[in-house]
Amino acid sequence: MICYILIICCGLAGNVLSKGSRSSSRLNTPVLSVTSKQIVIQASQTLQLQCKGKAQLAWTSPDSVHPDQGRLSIKEYRCGFQDQLHCSSLTLRGASAQDTGAYACKYSTKKRKRQAAVYVYIRDALKPFLELHSSIPEVVYLTEGRKLIIPCRVTAPDIPVTLKKFPEERLIPDGKKIIWNSKHGFIIPDPTYQFIGLLSCEATSNGVLYSTKYLTHRQVNTIFDVYLNATNPLKMLRGETLAINCTVTAEWNARVQITWDYPGKGNSSALITNRIDQSSSNIFHSILVIKQLKDTDRGVYSCNVQSGPSTRDTNTTLVIYDKPFISVKYRHRPTVEVTAGQDSFKLSLKVKAFPSPEVVWLKDGMIAAEKCARYKIDGYTLIIRDVSEEDAGSYTLKLGIQQHNLYRNLTVSLVVNVKPQIGEKAVSYQDPGTYLVGSKQALICTSHGFPPPRIQWLWHPCARNNTKGL
Template sequence: MGLGLQRKMLRSGGPRLVPSLLLLLLLLPEALSAAAGQTSAKSKRPKEPGENKIKPANKRGKPTLAPGKDRDSIATMPKTSSIMMQVMEKGRFQKPAATLSLAAGQSLELRCKGNKIQWHYPEYLDTFKDSRLSMKQHDRYGQLILVNATAADTGEYSCWQQVCSGYVCRKDDTKTGTTYIFFTEKGELFVPSPSYFGVVYLNPDREAVVPCRVTVPSAKVTLHSEFPAKEIQSNGSIIYDIKRGFVYLHPQLDQQGVVYCRAEAHGAPQISIKYQLLYVEVPSGPPSTTIVASSNRVNGGDDITVLCTVLGEPDVEVEFRWIYPGLKDERPVTIQDTWRLVSRGLGCTTRLSQSVLALQDFETIDAGYYICTAQNLQGQTTVATTVQLS
């Protein structure tokens, strides 16, 4: 439209357009408000499923694994799950916690799922073949029952499934269960000991434990020497394990002596039995064995003795076996085994184990090799000597 024509229209229609423009300006705010209301009304409409759905930023999805080796290794990892259940009153069951605290006098029943269940429990119950403890294997679970529990029953109770192939059985590490139970008893802060005095051997190549365990998990326990009378500070070389006692991580010669433990709970202190700490010089391993005969050449009718000797760790037992010339002919001999602790200076203690074979009225069939085999948990050693008829 040309500029001249526009001016002409304004001159001809200007006065008539002014009222219309004013009316439009007056109605504009109401129109805008109505439009906003319609928009707001639309926004309140419930959304259809899937419409404008936005996932929260903090929501995690399942991690994706790269195909190949990682996925395969994770898929083949054995899954370990506890098979142990504690039978509660009224026939209820619950998985026992890592540690439990029960009052003495109560009964305990544990069950482990499986058709070949083996059990581990405090050695105290085995040592005295306690009739309060019973175990039974059912079709689908193993059962352990302990009645009228005492503070001495405090310890670890565990089970595992046996997997057998013929006569050979092994432990299934993926099907096990364990719990440590404190049986609290009035006047018994420490787990009672079968003796009034204990001996602990300090071996330089392994930990040593002063076994003063408590029946109250919250008890404060300290270690003390009898002479000089003082509390022994841990300083990192000695730690307290509530399930084992005071652990000497790296035993030293200067740590030997007589010690005891002190426990306190609810303002009532108690003293444990005393323990003699003895330093051991002999390293662990198969027996260090020697053999010697009273004489290597004897006359007919003489009596002889053959002595087999082992110097070893004080707390390691040794078993002896003999082979001698008259064995196949059932030649009568006398064999006597003994042991004792001996001091080797500097406060070191050694176990001297000996086996003596005695034979009377030496004959021709008795001439030959006398062989002694000494065995401990680490292995065995065989030594021999000859005895000849002059």
Template sequence: MKLVFAYVLTGLCGVFAKGRAQKGKFSVPSLDVKTRQLVLQANQTLQLNCRGRWELSWALPEGLARDQGSVQVKGSRCGRTGQQYCSCLTVGSALAQHTGLFRCRYQHRPRKQASVYVYVTDSRRPFVEVLGKSPDVLYMKERQPLVIPCRVTHPNVTTLLVKFPDHKLSPDQRNIVWNSRQGFTIRSPTFFYVGLFFCQATVDDVSYSSHIYIVHRPVNNIMKVFLNSSGPVRKLKGERLALNCTATGALNTRVNISWNYPRKENRAGSISKRIMNSGSHMLFYSILTIPKLQRSDRGLYTCQVTSGEKIKEAKVNVTVYDRPFIRLKPRHGSVLEAYAGQKSFRLSPKLQAYPEPEVVWLKDGTVAAKHCSRYLVQKNSLVIRDVAEEDAGRYTVLVALKEHRLDRNLTLTVVVNVSPQIGEKAVSLQDPGTVPRGSRKALHCTSDGVPPPHIQWLWHPCPSKGLPAAPQA
């Protein structure tokens, strides 16, 4: 009885093991070729079959477009029970530019894939890339390898790297590494590798040259970033906004300028760019323009400049008003006190207005600047230099937006305090002499000042026994 139970248990384990094996099958698609690369002759037909658990798709080399007539893909259900998916890729009359990696992958899981590299050999064309009229630019980045992509159509083609005009470099597999699928890789490039390069191959005693490449090493040196407005920007609804972001960089610097602003997602603004070489440095301009501002356009505008890993920004706040306005009121009350002899005294009311208003100051009804040369208008303020008693009076500020027919005025009273002065001090007084006892003598004290001074008399009795006497009121 125990033997029978063991047999049944063993059979069940076999079923589970088979289930696990079936479940793991085709976790990635499977190609009908078992090698990692194929070599075809030009004009031959390439056919690849792929099988998998889910629906399949193909990724083709850059030189082969799916909509070309020579490319055909046929899909079907396959397997004993039709639970699998099969796809057949056919490329008729393969050409040298079709050389590259062919990948079969799951549509919804593209990382699950099987691939094969196919060389399409053409004895008259050893290089895959087509010769162009103008060189391609390759950017050398700091601490990154440089790849010169002169791929070949046969794995055994021997190539040399040539720096223009005729400096030939052979692969040493240490710093200069050759790979028929990629080209030349310079692991630690220096400034020597800046310039014109191409690859050279010899097939049947005939020399062929690849496409020409310009190796450029960009400099990531952003010197300065600034906007055309150094302070907050104020605009009316419906007006045009133009912000110019300027970046200066060292020669050979290449930058990317991007904007962040309130309605960026709605593409409210348009951006134009320009580059200038000033001789000693580069100037990069990016102009953000919003034709008609809305209230929703108010907020922070940021110009961000990047070059490699370096980032610099310039920011400005934009305020959008619905209509023109003037707000005017005293800052420290309507009556102000100054002091005669004061070097300067400023009348500065609280003023908020947009657009920029016209400001005129009056002194007792006449234009202040014409009234006295010591009066100076600075923006919205009136400055009185070397304050004198005659500067007391009524000062009126007139604020106007003539274009919009708006105006406001405010009158401030200035009181000039003058230190008390005793008139008799300015006159040489005679000694009153001796006055007989019991007689009457009149003493006069003349004083003026603002506010009017208070006069107090003090009596200094004659000293006795040579000691000074204390004054008495």
């Protein structure tokens, strides 16, 4: 009987060991020394947490806890059966109310994302709220379709907090429309216009009333237009100063974020200034300035605008030239032909220049626009309206960049072809006249045209008159 009992005990002990070994081998999630999801300690006390797992461990804590302050110490060591596990201890001395928050232990490798966490309240009778906005309210954005959180977190879970709307309206949490959560604050799942305005969270500690204020702002996200004050492509000389203004028009009460992408962004070579138009609160400007342009600054400059989920962008390409230049060539040949009577004719040459030069067209050595009202300059092109024979001649395109003492010109000949015309045809004869048989007569044909027309005479004999009696 005793042997039987010993066998059973040994079997149970074996099961316990086997379970223990299996549980240690299944530590997909680290294990904390505390089993509850939240704990409360007093301010100025020491917080101690231990964590174990089957791989190297790391800790996350509230932003107020910095290792370089000397209050925090983390020790790592091996633990468990035959030191098969990894253990880590976190010690925070002189804990303060601002250290309230989540403390989590996780595996340090990226492949293992699971963690064990505990929320630590650090009770302080003089600081019931983690953040106190008494004189200047904190702005909380209200976005349609998203829950609204009034983040008046407290340093202990049992502190009663009241939510009020200016001036004296009390908003009572009902667990549905308004939910109180000591770790987050007041949560409004489906906010309406009722919650727009000045809200305050109030709590009484040791007979003193504490109030932290929040200003809710209904955020709209509609972006109407985004445009630059620059052409595309934007051409400049090396060494010049670049200034691009990105203008954004958006819906009233919208708040936009403007960022730039440009070739020298990694070196922060640009000075960027953002401002709101003082005359209209829905027009925003972002000005990008680069002094002393270099070859590495050439490329695409993109203005990116974001307002909530809405995004827009626009861009331009910057071309940088080493020095100013003018190049002018014939499009086809130095002589151009046109026909008189044509409604309009464009006389143009191939021009490449930077910066843009002054343009003057000459006709036979005189300024064309002053010589004839039918001449009009459009860019580098001379437009001749109602082309006539007198428009034939030599035309010179003069180009100049005075500030760089750079000048070029090129002459093209315009030939105006005139359709042949017979002068006598324009005169209407009532009676061709009669002449005696055998008499000598002279026929005259006066013609005009360009090139000079070739005259050819043709004779078409008339049929004899067979009238009786003749």
